[in-house]
Amino acid sequence: MHNERKITNDLYWVGVNDRRIALFENVYPVPGGISYNSYLLIDDKTVLFDTVDRCMSHQFFDNLEFILGERKLDYVVVNHMEPDHSANLSDLLLRYPEVKIIGNAKTFVFIKQFFNNDMESHFITVNDGDTLSTGKHNLKFIFAPMVHWPEVMVTFDETDGILFSADGFGGFGALNGNIFADEVDFDESHWENMRRYYTNIVGKYGVSVMSLLNKATSLNINYICPLHGKIWRKDIDKLVDKYKKWASYEPEEKGVTIVYGSIYGNTENAAEILAGILAEKGIRNIQMFDVSVTHPSYLVSSCFRYSNIVIASNTYNAGMFINMDAFMHDLAAHSLKNRYVSIIESGSWAPMSGKKIREILESMKDMKIIGDTVTITSAPKNKDYEKLEKLASDIMNSL
Ligand SMILES: Cc1cc2nc3c(=O)[nH]c(=O)nc-3n(C[C@H](O)[C@H](O)[C@H](O)COP(=O)(O)O)c2cc1C
Ligand SMILES: [Fe+2]
Ligand SMILES: [Fe+2]
Known part of the structure; x- marks a missing residue:
């Protein structure tokens, strides 16, 4: 049974929560579980932003199928090719054979490394700053190399001011119904989930994170949709301030x-x-x-x-x-x-x-x-x- 949530009139969270996992990346204890967020935009064209980890494929496809209804899936944007977000690409192609995969040149190098089946005919290669109109929405692809992996990019929906931020702005902890940061009392335990996630997963790449933050300052952001953890639509300045400290290695x-x-x-x-x-x-x-x-x-x-x-x-x-x-x-x-x-x-x-x-x-x-x-x-x-x-x-x- 599907369990998606609505973010805007056109955008849905179709992700999953894993509370069985003991160690994220087989290293980091996650006593509160973890979420793999995936987002579906319904416009003249339908666009999926990343998939989820293999452990939860079934739930993910239930969510996706329900929101799509009779519609076909036109695009999947691969902001990050790490398997916790892209393991389902090959199954996605089986279910939606006409889907086009949007990525950059490096994304496609990794896709070829990870998968045996030939997906090349589905590839649409984008460059830094390229845009795509899906009808009402205009998507801009912004490269964010080494905000975890070298192929990472973020996508900005210029129409609604939504930043699909890949692993950036993510956090440990499953989403307990409340997918928005402002739906919970965002106390120190929540910040610690974000801090421990950031410092351990992306902390080494502060310079890359700073350059993404600099690019982001010119954007009019209403929502931040990361691949793990809560979605932000309030207090975005507060979140960006924390990130500036962490990325520049300033103590809080x-x-x-x-x-x-x-x-x-x-x-x-x-x-x-x-x-x-x-x-x-x-x-x-x-x-x-x-x-x-x-x-x-x-x-x-x-x-x-x-x-x-x-x-x-x-x-x-x-x-x-x-x-x-x-x-x-x-x-x-x-x-x-x-x-x-x-x-x-x-x-x-x-x-x-x-x-x-x-x-x-x-x-x-x-x-x-x-x-x-x-x-x-x-x-x-x-x-x-x-x-x-x-x-x-x-x-x-x-x-
Ligand atoms: C396996 C092992 C190796 C040790 N190697 C050294 C050593 O190389 N040099 C040294 O001064 N003490 C060595 N010690 C002794 C401890 O460092 C020392 O007793 C220390 O004060 C114990 O502090 P602790 O009570 O906090 O463990 C070793 C102890 C053990 C069990
Ligand atoms: Fe990652
Ligand atoms: Fe991730």
Whole structure:
């Protein structure tokens, strides 16, 4: 049975929600599920904007079939060729043999790589800035390379001011009936779904996202329709402001993310002591994570959010604690820049973790080390408390 929703008089959400999925991209925990959004425009011509992941094909085709009714599908625009949005292309062609596929030259390279059947006769290749009239609506194709993948483009419906933004402006979390951001109390849990999605999925490509944002400023946007998460038709400025911060690697607010790696709990103890001193000094935005317990995607998200980071790790076979090592590489791979970072290391015979942490930080851009590395031998003692107090003061001064 179909379960689409109406966005405007001519546009429908025909997407699906997946609440069974444990790991998005087989990496990121999505306890609230995820949506694969697909949109259908009914004009003189009918246009589908992207499809959905393979896991939910059946529901998607029910939605599509119902809205189309007796009409045929004229076009499918492939804004993003990643399989979570395009896996159903081949089935779509079987059901709608006359459909034309709109994409760019790179889109079609990927289509040929992913599918065995020959779709070439369906291709309509567009260039950056090309337009297509579907009757009442005028669609403009705007390239957004590396806003996740190199072939990514966004489509702007100039008639109604609707931006089909591909993975841009997306978020984790299934849509629970309410597909619009303004239909729910868009509290911090919703922003965290968007932040963790953005920072982990697109965070590395801030420069590309900025260039898309610059292109978008000249558009009169009434709606943003991403491929995952809520649709925006209010507070678009607020959303764009968040994106400008994330894309330019500016912290959203002053605060401290503390990530610790500890076997027996001693480095953890040092991190707790530091957090307590920071709190006594008046800092309220502190998030603490055990690197072995919380998935790194939450840690990456928190590091993007706040101005300061503290990394505390024991020494493990002359390096960082194994999970900290993975996390630090993950953080560097996301190209985070421009943060204040402080280091706590520990070890029983030859503490080395601080040096290793510093090496990774030095490979990243504009990461400023705040305070002296605090070295704990086996377990924190009174003398270490003073060092931690000094570190807390240095962190306060940097805020
Ligand atoms: C597998 C393993 C490897 C370790 N390698 C080192 C090392 O190379 N150098 C060192 O000084 N301590 C090493 N240690 C000791 C811990 O780093 C040290 O006891 C630390 O203070 C423990 O802190 P924690 O209680 O936070 O885990 C190792 C411990 C384990 C279990
Ligand atoms: Fe993607
Ligand atoms: Fe996606």
